[in-house]
Amino acid sequence: MESNWSYFRKQWLMILGFLLMTFFLFFLGLLFGYSVLGEGKQPLDILSPTTWKELMDKLH
DSSP states (O other), X not given: OHHHHXXXXXXXXXXXXXXXXXXXXXXXXXXXIIIIISSOOOGGGGGSXXXXXXXXXXXX
């Protein structure tokens, strides 16, 4: 029984780690894309709701 619980916990930790790494890399990609490839503004400006509104208005 202990080995089943250990396997289950290991699998969930791997899934959680993968999801955390995915979100972290997505966040870094947003910062890099907006500051270096994009308009060259402050990297943390991509987190602003007004920036997202401007981006969505450009797409529509």
